[in-house]
Amino acid sequence: MTDFVAPASTDDTPIEPTLPGGWELVVGLEVHVELDTATKLFCGCANQFGSEPNTNVCPTCLGLPGSLPVMNETAVALAMRLGRALGCDVNRSVMARKNYFYLDMPKDFQTTQYDQPTNSDGKIELGDGFVVGIERAHIEEDTGKSTHVGGGGRINDAEYSLVDYNRAGVPLVEIVSRPDVRTIEHAKAYVEELRGILLATGVSDARMEEGSMRVDANVSVRPHGSDELRTRCEIKNINSVRSLGRAIDYEARRHIDLWTNAGAPDQETRHWDEEGGRTTSGRSKEDADDYRYFQEPDLVPLEPSSEEIAAIDASMPMLPAARRAALLAASDADADAIGILVERGQDELAMVAIDSGADGDKVVTRLVNDLAVDDWSNVTAESFTALIQMESAGDLSATQAKQVLGDLIEKGGDPAALAAARGFEAMDTGELESLVDQLIADHPDEWSRFSRGDDGDRKKMQGFFTGQIMKATQGQADGKAVAQLLAQKSA
Amino acid sequence: MTALEIAAAVRAGERSAVDVLNEHLARIDDRDGELNAFNVVTADAARAEAEGVDAAVAAGDDPGPLAGVPLALKDNMCTRGIPTTCSSKILEGWQPPYDATVVTRLRAAGAVAVGKTNLDEFAMGSSTENSAFGPTRNPLDISRVPGGSSGGTAASVAANFTPLGIGSDTGGSIRQPAAFCGVVGMKPTYGVVSRYGLIAFASSLDQIGPFANSVADAAAMFDVIAGPDPLDSTSIRDYSPDASAVLDRGVDGLRVGVIRELSGGEGSVDGLSADVLARTNEAVEVLRAAGAIVSEVSVPSATLGLSAYYLVAPAEASSNLARYDGVRYGLRVDAPTTGEMNTASRTAGFGPEVKRRIMLGTYALSAGYYDAFYGKALKVRTMMLRDFAQAYENVDVLVTPTAPTTAFRLGERTADPMTMYVNDVCTIPSNLTGHPGISVPFGVGDDGMPVGVQVLAPALGDELTFQVAAVLEATASGGVS
Known part of the structure; x- marks a missing residue:
């Protein structure tokens, strides 16, 4: 079989709900996340990324003969927490064995959940209100990691393979969405939203680059307006949200091409080739999988009590959607800007500042523009609020406030002290007025254009006078106060 | 000593x-x-x-x-x-x-x-x-x-x-x-x-x-x-x-049941030899003489145990034994690819009976066969639990032969796996239900080889099986047969 070649996707151009030729995109997402536990799912080995190969291993996670699994209760608690955050029912659940041979899977079966998953029937509401259904979020163990050396770098043509079992038995939850997504933007937004929920609940550090969050996309297309589900392909090896968009775009176009020119695509697993910008066939049809699932006899069913579930609900932090809604209600700021703050986890700074009386829109804008840094751990809600208050009281100009915020990011502390250290002091209104009077006297032409000119002139000249004042005061003057004085004097 | x-x-x-x-x-x-x-x-x-x-x-x-x-x-x-x-x-x-x-x-x-x-x-x-x-x-x-x-x-x-x-x-x-x-x-x-x-x-x-x-x-x-x-x-x-x-509590007043389906009489499974059944009956009489109240009970699903067992056990075995793939420990027979190495190692490493059961179990779990085989065996297991629970409403322990015959000769049953499998017909039910059972020597068969009598009890009745066995042992060593 020859793979569809080009037109390879070269950018993030989204496929809109109605595709060329009247096609519609149908995407379901399967996201694996590593749970943020100290130890693995069935043994006491460290759940740690980046250790020397095969150092976090024991008889159980190596699947040695005679070893038995013991369920990690923290992992179960985190999985149920995620389930509740996704609005799922948390069920009595059982572990199952998924049987297949692979060298990085020590028991040659994966302990997972099959027909009785821990969480089922939830949803994620995206920033624009679009709802993606969650079919299930089940617990399973991770596999080891193999590196195929020599040959073509694949298992069957390599000279040899190296296997690291550190990851074997690391606890995962697989979140399976319903095939509700119709656009690339929603697919990406879904992953971002899920990531936000994982971080907010402390369930996972959700780092795609370290593999603690892995996204597979089930992609198919259908004639627009139809409600059928056509042959889908599962795209693996997607390493970023951007790649997700490119992979879906490529795969949808490949399907449309096949349906138009050749007939049905094969149902198969395909790999995203980041450099080539295309997907390639993974497994051949002859290996059609029959995993021979059956209930894991070495573990007992998980039976959460209603008290346990109530306790999870009671300890649930505010989730991104609710935080966005709260900040929107409090600030009336731009929804996109609010989304950015919630994603960065800076919405609490904004809420505290707004509660203290600061202008919502201004606070949000300030944070979006001036706190776009990776490490803002030195900025507390209290110090940020104090800074905003100093600015609105006129104790600091906008420029000065920005500089003090820079100091806050760098070293933290009290903004008043930081401002004083920089020599920023509030300028006396009288002093400012005499400066303005002097300027007017020195620039009569400009003044007449300001006081008698049209709107364009007035705007230009306001900029001129404000600039001169700032220059004379080395940025210490409050721009608002200057504007007020100019307006008064021209009235 | x-x-x-x-x-x-x-x-x-x-x-x-x-x-x-x-x-x-x-x-x-x-x-x-x-x-x-x-x-x-x-x-x-x-x-x-x-x-x-x-x-x-x-x-x-x-x-x-x-x-x-x-x-x-x-x-x-x-x-x-x-x-x-x-x-x-x-x-x-x-x-x-x-x-x-x-x-x-x-x-x-x-x-x-x-x-x-x-x-x-x-x-x-x-x-x-x-x-x-x-x-x-x-x-x-x-x-x-x-x-x-x-x-x-x-x-x-x-x-x-x-x-x-x-x-x-x-x-x-x-x-x-x-x-x-x-x-x-x-x-x-x-x-x-x-x-x-x-x-x-x-x-x-x-x-x-x-x-x-x-x-x-x-x-x-x-x-x-x-x-x-x-x-x-x-x-x-x-x-x-x-x-x-x-051990010294005796059986006075204890209710002892005989399973009709494992008694050799009407409705019983076939193949229980006369000498073994005779010793088992003598054992029951010993218990009666020691004060036990004896009755017959029916456990209809006991006749299905063998079939259910030879689906459940191989199914689990096919999964449990997958790990012997030559990758990490034990025998490895080298071959050009990993898959071929797995196959070569398992082909050389496992004997014919293990291979037979892996095949049986793999088949029983396969898509399209699960419901007819493994799924049905699980239902038998549930039925058996229910049947035994009912039997234990009327009796405290059950007495059966341990095996259908005394020890057979080497090579006598290796040709046909089924004749070997029926050996377990009396013991298998308690594995499917998880209940305890003990075999205690009780006389000899026609060939002079020992006969074992089995005492079964409900879950967590482990101590009771020893208690009853102690009574049988005391009589048996006194030379009943």
Whole structure:
């Protein structure tokens, strides 16, 4: 079989709900996340990324003969927490064995959940209100990691393979969405939203680059307006949200091409080739999988009590959607800007500042523009609020406030002290007025254009006078106060 | 000397554990060449353990209730640094880095492990003929099998190589060889003895239990190995039995049931031989004479046990034995690709019976066959639990033959697997239900070989099985037949 070649996707151009030729995109997402536990799912080995190969291993996670699994209760608690955050029912659940041979899977079966998953029937509401259904979020163990050396770098043509079992038995939850997504933007937004929920609940550090969050996309297309589900392909090896968009775009176009020119695509697993910008066939049809699932006899069913579930609900932090809604209600700021703050986890700074009386829109804008840094751990809600208050009281100009915020990011502390250290002091209104009077006297032409000119002139000249004042005061003057004085004097 | 007599003498400082050990090692040296009960005898490690026991006694410490008692371990129990083979070529050269929980507990009780005993490969069989290391022979008649799969342990105890032995029972693998060799063998309630370190055959059925020459010795050993273990999730949390304490309670007023479907009469499964049924009936009469109230009960699903078992056990085995793929340990037969290496290693490493069961189990779990086979077997299991629960509403224990016949001759049943499989018809139900059962010698058959009678009880009725067996043992050793 020859793979569809080009037109390879070269950018993030989204496929809109109605595709060329009247096609519609149908995407379901399967996201694996590593749970943020100290130890693995069935043994006491460290759940740690980046250790020397095969150092976090024991008889159980190596699947040695005679070893038995013991369920990690923290992992179960985190999985149920995620389930509740996704609005799922948390069920009595059982572990199952998924049987297949692979060298990085020590028991040659994966302990997972099959027909009785821990969480089922939830949803994620995206920033624009679009709802993606969650079919299930089940617990399973991770596999080891193999590196195929020599040959073509694949298992069957390599000279040899190296296997690291550190990851074997690391606890995962697989979140399976319903095939509700119709656009690339929603697919990406879904992953971002899920990531936000994982971080907010402390369930996972959700780092795609370290593999603690892995996204597979089930992609198919259908004639627009139809409600059928056509042959889908599962795209693996997607390493970023951007790649997700490119992979879906490529795969949808490949399907449309096949349906138009050749007939049905094969149902198969395909790999995203980041450099080539295309997907390639993974497994051949002859290996059609029959995993021979059956209930894991070495573990007992998980039976959460209603008290346990109530306790999870009671300890649930505010989730991104609710935080966005709260900040929107409090600030009336731009929804996109609010989304950015919630994603960065800076919405609490904004809420505290707004509660203290600061202008919502201004606070949000300030944070979006001036706190776009990776490490803002030195900025507390209290110090940020104090800074905003100093600015609105006129104790600091906008420029000065920005500089003090820079100091806050760098070293933290009290903004008043930081401002004083920089020599920023509030300028006396009288002093400012005499400066303005002097300027007017020195620039009569400009003044007449300001006081008698049209709107364009007035705007230009306001900029001129404000600039001169700032220059004379080395940025210490409050721009608002200057504007007020100019307006008064021209009235 | 019984195990309890040895332990008492060693604890009192009257006998040295090293002397006891040497005496038993001499018997092994003398006769194991013909019996082939042991895959490996760890004489040096055993001497070191025995010296440790003697040192403890000398220091005034109590080495435990089984002080200095030589012990045989079925070679599917993991022993740190000692080869553990399951009598399979596939585990060639593998030494576990850890001890099974039962091994740890027995050692802590002062028992001295002398070696690892032969078994049907991965415990799959009823005669110990399916061993990569050759068959074990019955000490009472070396032309006959010792039963299986724990045939090596049964032979070791019957030949007095060791007063105590450890076996595992998935479908009768303790009770049937105990019956064939004329010793006591007991399968506890599922979850009473930790399976940690037992190399799995069928995880939902496997259970470890004791072999001994007397009910009291078996009870003492059971008391040591029973009890919760955090390393086994299926271990029962709040049950720490004391079987030794109930042995003299008798059966007066106890309600004893005979299962119609395993009685040889109308509605019974076929193939139960007349001499075995006669001994079983005599055993029931002994209990009646001792004050028990006897009645017949029906367990209709008992006739389906064999079929259900030969779906559930192979299904689980097909998954449990997948890990022997040549990648990490044991036998590896090199081949150009990983997949071919897996196949070559498994083809060379597994014997025919293991392959047969892996095939059966893989098929039973396959898409399109699951409902008809594995799914149906699970339903039988549920039915059987219900049927036994109903039976136990009217009786306290059930008495059946342990095996349909006495020990058969080597090679007699290897040609047709089905004739071998029916050996387990009386023992399999308690594996499917998880209930306890004990086999106690009760007279001999027409061929002069021992007959075992089985006492079954509901879940956690482990102590009761010992209590009833003690009554039968007292009469049997008085020479009923």
